[in-house]
Amino acid sequence: MSEVITVVKRRGDFQKFGGESLVEEDEEGDVYMSDNEDGTYANRPQEKSVANSGMQIVTPGELVTDDPIWMRGHGTYFLDNMTYSSVAGTVSKVNRLLSVIPLKSRYSPETGDHVVGRVAEVGNKRWKVDIGGKQHAVLMLGSVNLPGGILRRKSESDELQMRSFLKEGDLLNAEVQSLFQDGSASLHTRSLKYGKLRDGQFCEVPSSLIVRSKNQTHNLPGNVTVVLGVNGFIWLRKTSKMDSARDAPSIGNASAAAKSGPTGAISLRSADDISITRLEEESSWQIYSDENDPSISNGIKKTICRYSNVIKALAFCEIGITQERIVNAYEASMVYSNVGSLIERDTMEAIGHDVLNGEKMRGLGN
Amino acid sequence: MSRLEIYSPEGLRLDGRRWNELRRFECSINTHAHAADGSSYLEQGNNKIITLVKGPQEPSNKSQVDTAKALLRVTVNLTKFSKSERSKSSHKNERRVLEMQTALVRTFNRNLMLHIYPRTLIDIEIHVLQQDGGIMGSLINGITLALIDAGIAMYDYISGVSVGLYDETPLLDTNTLEENAMSTVTLGVVGKSEKLSLLLVEDKIPLDRLESVLAIGIAGSHRIRDLMDKELRRRAEKRVASALAR
Amino acid sequence: MAKDIQISASESKFILEALRQNYRLDGRSFDQFRNVDISFGKEYGDVTVVMGGTKVQCRISSSITHPYEDRPFEGLFLISTESSPMAGPQFENGNNTGDEEVLCARIIEKAVRRSGALDIEGLCIVAGSKCWAIRADVHFLDCDGGFIDASCIAVMTALLHYKKPDITVLGDRITVHPVDEREPVSLGILHIPICVTFSFFNPQDTEENIKGDSNAEIAIIDATLREELLRDGTLTVTLNKNREVVQVSKAGGLPMDALSLMENCHKAYTIAEKTTDQILEELKKDEKKRNKYAEILSSENNRES
Numbered sequence: 001m002s003e004v005i006t007v008v009k010r011r012g013d014f015q016k017f018g019g020e021s022l023v024e025e026d027e028e029g030d031v032y033m034s035d036n037e038d039g040t041y042a043n044r045p046q047e048k049s050v051a052n053s054g055m056q057i058v059t060p061g062e063l064v065t066d067d068p069i070w071m072r073g074h075g076t077y078f079l080d081n082m083t084y085s086s087v088a089g090t091v092s093k094v095n096r097l098l099s100v101i102p103l104k105s106r107y108s109p110e111t112g113d114h115v116v117g118r119v120a121e122v123g124n125k126r127w128k129v130d131i132g133g134k135q136h137a138v139l140m141l142g143s144v145n146l147p148g149g150i151l152r153r154k155s156e157s158d159e160l161q162m163r164s165f166l167k168e169g170d171l172l173n174a175e176v177q178s179l180f181q182d183g184s185a186s187l188h189t190r191s192l193k194y195g196k197l198r199d200g201q202f203c204e205v206p207s208s209l210i211v212r213s214k215n216q217t218h219n220l221p222g223n224v225t226v227v228l229g230v231n232g233f234i235w236l237r238k239t240s241k242m243d244s245a246r247d248a249p250s251i252g253n254a255s256a257a258a259k260s261g262p263t264g265a266i267s268l269r270s271a272d273d274i275s276i277t278r279l280e281e282e283s284s285w286q287i288y289s290d291e292n293d294p295s296i297s298n299g300i301k302k303t304i305c306r307y308s309n310v311i312k313a314l315a316f317c318e319i320g321i322t323q324e325r326i327v328n329a330y331e332a333s334m335v336y337s338n339v340g341s342l343i344e345r346d347t348m349e350a351i352g353h354d355v356l357n358g359e360k361m362r363g364l365g366n
Numbered sequence: 367m368s369r370l371e372i373y374s375p376e377g378l379r380l381d382g383r384r385w386n387e388l389r390r391f392e393c394s395i396n397t398h399a400h401a402a403d404g405s406s407y408l409e410q411g412n413n414k415i416i417t418l419v420k421g422p423q424e425p426s427n428k429s430q431v432d433t434a435k436a437l438l439r440v441t442v443n444l445t446k447f448s449k450s451e452r453s454k455s456s457h458k459n460e461r462r463v464l465e466m467q468t469a470l471v472r473t474f475n476r477n478l479m480l481h482i483y484p485r486t487l488i489d490i491e492i493h494v495l496q497q498d499g500g501i502m503g504s505l506i507n508g509i510t511l512a513l514i515d516a517g518i519a520m521y522d523y524i525s526g527v528s529v530g531l532y533d534e535t536p537l538l539d540t541n542t543l544e545e546n547a548m549s550t551v552t553l554g555v556v557g558k559s560e561k562l563s564l565l566l567v568e569d570k571i572p573l574d575r576l577e578s579v580l581a582i583g584i585a586g587s588h589r590i591r592d593l594m595d596k597e598l599r600r601r602a603e604k605r606v607a608s609a610l611a612r
Numbered sequence: 613m614a615k616d617i618q619i620s621a622s623e624s625k626f627i628l629e630a631l632r633q634n635y636r637l638d639g640r641s642f643d644q645f646r647n648v649d650i651s652f653g654k655e656y657g658d659v660t661v662v663m664g665g666t667k668v669q670c671r672i673s674s675s676i677t678h679p680y681e682d683r684p685f686e687g688l689f690l691i692s693t694e695s696s697p698m699a700g701p702q703f704e705n706g707n708n709t710g711d712e713e714v715l716c717a718r719i720i721e722k723a724v725r726r727s728g729a730l731d732i733e734g735l736c737i738v739a740g741s742k743c744w745a746i747r748a749d750v751h752f753l754d755c756d757g758g759f760i761d762a763s764c765i766a767v768m769t770a771l772l773h774y775k776k777p778d779i780t781v782l783g784d785r786i787t788v789h790p791v792d793e794r795e796p797v798s799l800g801i802l803h804i805p806i807c808v809t810f811s812f813f814n815p816q817d818t819e820e821n822i823k824g825d826s827n828a829e830i831a832i833i834d835a836t837l838r839e840e841l842l843r844d845g846t847l848t849v850t851l852n853k854n855r856e857v858v859q860v861s862k863a864g865g866l867p868m869d870a871l872s873l874m875e876n877c878h879k880a881y882t883i884a885e886k887t888t889d890q891i892l893e894e895l896k897k898d899e900k901k902r903n904k905y906a907e908i909l910s911s912e913n914n915r916e917s
Contacts, residue, residue: 006384006388060521060522079820086519105518472845521823557822559867561868562868565847
């Protein structure tokens, strides 16, 4: 950018003295606001831009609307009738609720989210779990399955040996059970699909790239399972017996799960149903074991690495991450024999391009 | 030593600018996506500044917890190689740097919506790779960009610039040579308003000239705000476009 | 600086509400400076400034040392500010790295030292090898707000008051004449900077402050400790009688309209003018007092002047 940046004094209130010959610069902001004042509701400039791109981009301090009918949501503040944006992002209007969704921000948990986290601290009857949010989440001792079955009472000895279940640095997946007043989350792992993570690799992407779906755990080709934490933490592991068992009936239950709403509570329970017979054995100390499956072959490790790298490639291209895209990207990556070369800049871009192109082609095909 | 001609009779400055021209201003955001929640890289003339924003996050120290709002912390690292002569000290606990940090914290304390992030810490880390005058203004610009990149809610942009006064002519966006030769004023302006969050005068200036210096400083800050806004919108549009391409 | 002092919610509400209705707890108007009481010690350069409940002492001392290598023609001038628990429980002993302490020290430094209030070239004795080192030690004795303003007055008055021993230079030999042998000489003071601190309060919401155009922010001069604890922003302007702004420091805090900041600067000028006159007046009085004794003790005959 070599153009000269000349600044001309504004003729605001402050500018009391004359002197230099001034040319008032055409300022976007001013024009924008004046249009707002005299325009009718239908032909406001921002309404038009919404129609054009589907998204209205605003930056902090920008006037979003001067219409008092809107309720002000996150990412906004207001003075009298004027609603301003407090973040850079896109305007979202749901019914009467106006909010601005930042392009990027820390994960903010919502009840029912399936998240992957790392134990940061062992405290009094609770674990503090880093889920990449603004504050650590809390996992109460009472919200986990303990060895010896779900229906067992928590005893004092459990409190004393909390570190033998989960200790600092351990990874786990869990569901957000509820939110506290200040926005921090309380987790639970009261299902066999939650709990300590083993047999794989961790990978992190911006949380905004994870697309919420009714199921966050997917079995991928190549005997690999991915847990797409809504918080952007991803766990890739070798498909276990339980993983493969879960896949089969979940297809049959698809209609039931669809009815159950976004949290997928029904499908969760159905997952429990199949394993309830094995509850005793599964709930033994084994679920808190730190030992990886000794039978993981080098081939599977390589596949996990490849998946991890294609996820990084998708994240690099800022493409939302879904099971389908991971599989497509994985297939697109097969032309590169060296797994390590996948995180080279050009390769990542090529993979992202391939995935988007492939989707476009399929879209046209339909 | 010959005296430098700070401002020629033809109205040109040492680097060929006129009195009301800013230096080259380039910025980008999200430059350190893995290291921080928000990051920016800013070049304002020869000032080169990396800013990282981490947070809002769990405070590392329990004593830092404020139950009502987030705590803001700014660390300025003036690298030893940032000036043409390598400095011996690391500047770390110099009063000048401490003062800068305090001023920056206080500037942004008022402008961020800290009350919506209770019990958290927002850590801002600045690395000055190269400095060439008007550093305080550039730091403010870098922080504003990085905070917006991190998605932290704020009331408005804050943009900063320094203005010198040569005889009776205000010179916008001073570099080191100019800064050493005359007294300068640093401003931090809120958005497109005429409200000053930061105002620093470090040398003698006639009281009656101050007003004209502030006027051009405010206009310059508004221009910088526009330049930052342009870059942010460019990024945002790219982002939205790739999201729509799904 | 007063981080540890907590102010109760009801008290803070009371003070703020009073401010909103144009009252201050000590009955002053918003732009009224507290009365400055300057007293001198027995020796030259020992000054105590009392402003309301704030008490600051400044003591000047001098010695002969080497000048800095890169500045052979200049003497040394150092200002050190010391806060101790004596001034209030909020201060720690020997810890001067708190935000407020650093800002306070930096502002005094900028106002007095960097503005060239003291003629440091006049402190040179033999270029490159000998010069005077002047040291100003500022002690905070009691705290009720307005440290910067009081310290600045104290330092400047002390510098004006101080007299260093006379010297004679003969080639490389320097003779320092004791004070009782030869009349000591004053320092060269080029101008008298005066600091005036404004405290800002926001009577409305932050939204109104940022986006509104009512500009209803309250600015008061020379806040007391309580007001300092509650303020939203501060501005310190340093000026001298020549209508020169020496230093301005508004390090963040409540955003203020540029126009009202300019107004504040003009208000500060009248105060600076008044205070400067007062300082000179007090110095003259003190000088007279000292000379009275000198006259009595003098063995010289009275001369027609």
